[in-house]
Amino acid sequence: MTIKLKFLGAARSVTGSRYSIESHSVKLLVDCGLYQERELRSRNWGPFPVPPHTLDALLLTHAHLDHCGLLPKLVREGFRGKVYCTTATSDIAEIMLLDSAKLQQEDAEFKRKRHEQEGKRDPFPEVPLYTVEDVEASLPLFSPVHYGESFQLGNGIKATLFDAGHVLGSAMIMLTVNEGGMERTILFSGDVGRWNAPMLRDPTLFAEADYVVVESTYGDRLHESFADISDRLAQEINLTLRAGGNIVVPSFALERAQEVLYYLNKLTMQRRIPQMKVFLDSPMAVSINKIFERHPELYDQEMTRLVHANKSPFDLPGLKVSYALDESKIISNLTSGAMIIAGSGMCTGGRIKHHLVTNISRPESTILFVGYQAVGTLGRQIVDGAKTVRILGQYYPVRARIAQIHGFSAHADRDELLRWLSGLKKAPKHVFVTHGESEVAESFGNFLRKKTGWDISIPDYLEEVELD
Ligand SMILES: [Zn+2]
DSSP states (O other): OOEEEEEOSSSSSSSOOOEEEEOSSOEEEEOOOOOOSGGGGGGGTSOOSSOGGGOOEEEOSOSSHHHHTTHHHHHHTTOOSEEEEEHHHHHHHHHHHHHHHHHHHHHHHHHHHHHHHHTOOOSSOSSOSSOHHHHHHHGGGEEEEOTTOOEEEETTEEEEEEEOSSSTTOEEEEEEEEETTEEEEEEEOOSOOOTTOSSBOOOOOOSOOSEEEEEOTBTTOOOOOTHHHHHHHHHHHHHHHHHTOOEEEEOOTTTHHHHHHHHHHHHHHTTSSOOOEEEEEOHHHHHHHHHHHHOGGGBOHHHHHHHHHHSSTTOOTTEEEOOSHHHHHHHHTOOSSEEEEESOTTSSSSTHHHHHHHHTTOTTOEEEEOSOOOTTSHHHHHHTTOSEEEETTEEEEOOSEEEEOOTTOSSOBHHHHHHHHTTOSSOOSEEEEESSOHHHHHHHHHHHHHHHOOOEEOOOTTOEEEEO
16 A cells, blocks of 8 residues: 655644645645745745646645635636535635635735835735635535544545534544555644633544644643633733723634633623623624534533523623724724724734724733734734834834733643543554644654654655555
8 A cells, every 4th residue: 555645834834734645546635724934935826736636635624724725726726626624614714715815915916016116026926826706716615524424535535524622613634545455544633722722622532543643833832721811811801991991902813702702701700800891893703703603513511501601602791893994993982991802813914903003002001912923023022022113104102011811822732732642542653743843843753752652753845755
């Protein structure tokens, strides 16, 4: 038996997840992610390492853009197979991809105008990577499947999706390949979620697999516990309300915004915070809330209990959601007693910028960060203690309280990754550590080797291995 596995992304890096699998009869792609690291973004523009028309199917682990964000380009360049994923992933991917296309079209236009003014040229064309039309052409290919139900992908190869507990609808993928009377299983971790996380179920454990491809985003560190999040959130809110300011929360639209609402709901029910005005000023987060409400079968027990008590997990008494931009401007006039949740999560764009403008120079307000802030972003400058920041072309002194809650991660940490792998009762033939910065992947690989004695490697970009 020969199965070829090729690492087309997320190899010694954290974005651009793409793996191709080739058996004697079938050629598959697992994930088709966008590269988001600045120095790797040029890979988005190159031709696919595998000609798209030669692929029989694509399997998606989840709807984050670093796992599905290059699908419209794959389709534009000739892919015609089915896209298998859970229903929730397919629903969320539609929103994420349309938003991504819109942003790319806006960016391209902005770049074109700037280059015209400055007489500059860019190494990449001033056209969007893909358009809304490309996304619309991709949507009919989605073929949703249920967790735990295996489906045939061609002669001798089948797949099954299992709950990864990372974001709503996220999956781990088990491929079973049969050739010449031999059977091999290949397990893709996707992004591994966390145990006892709010809303979602725990990651699925597997008793056996011949080959494992495991992520390692946080393979070199340990997270704060979830119990601390409620305390910290209540503390920040009460402090700010007493001071007479607003709490401004930059948040990702998928999962983080819903998690914050979930905690607010719980804290309000427990009377640990007063009823207050909460604004979700993110049309995309509002759309994703609706997808959560459509999929109660994916909630964990605690979320199910909360929903029984409250109808919707996001049914906060003071919650207002806003779609239109002028509603967003009205919120900006509120001086006290409000929590404003808006995107983008790292303050690189979107409506959060307007709310920062009105609050960042007020000592009575709090800017509360609940997500990772990458180097080079406005969010990172603020958490790093910048005294003055530039927002929408103007400079503002930073006088608001700056706070950060770290425990919100949707990714397993080092010990949780080990916990997931420890489900395996027999040593796999080989473990491939991917989806982590080079040093982090190495560090996790060494840790795992020491703990298990297993055969482990950290593949390079475009490395191909033969599985026997
Ligand atoms: Zn993810």
